[in-house]
Amino acid sequence: MSRRPTITLARVYDDPAPEEGERVLVDRLWPRGMRKNDPRVGRWLPAVAPSTELRRWYSHKRERFDEFATRYAAELESGDGAEALAELRALARKKPVVLVTASRDLDISQAAVLRELLS
Numbered sequence: 543m544s545r546r547p548t549i550t551l552a553r554v555y556d557d558p559a560p561e562e563g564e565r566v567l568v569d570r571l572w573p574r575g576m577r578k579n580d581p582r583v584g585r586w587l588p589a590v591a592p593s594t595e596l597r598r599w600y601s602h603k604r605e606r607f608d609e610f611a612t613r614y615a616a617e618l619e620s621g622d623g624a625e626a627l628a629e630l631r632a633l634a635r636k637k638p639v640v641l642v643t644a645s646r647d648l649d650i651s652q653a654a655v656l657r658e659l660l661s
Contacts, residue, residue, distance in 0.1 A: 548638035549657045551648045554582055563638030568653050573644040590626035592652050593617055607650045614655050634660050
């Protein structure tokens with residue numbers, strides 16, 4: 543019997559909680575003001591992030607979230623995104639994962655879509 547992955551979301555600017563799991567930055571762009579070795583980031587997988595074109599179209603408008611989620615899932619089925627998604631799945635099977643993003647609203651971020659796809 544396989545266990546359900548433990549996947550949570552957090553803002554990259556928040557301090558990690560003790561034993562929360564491995565942090566994985568799922569943004570295509572590096573967060574402003576963060577050093578490359580900042581422990582709040584953890585592993586960075588830019589290939590799993592939405593394309594620049596999709597990100598700009600979406601612009602974090604709540605009314606576009608459902609369409610964004612559909613388009614983003616389709617993007618992840620091919621190319622580098624598929625490999626990065628498979629890497630995330632493998633990691634989540636081994637240990638708890640925290641998907642981190644610079645997005646202000648986690649509920650309508652790409653991290654929320656990824657959590658649904660990985661669950």
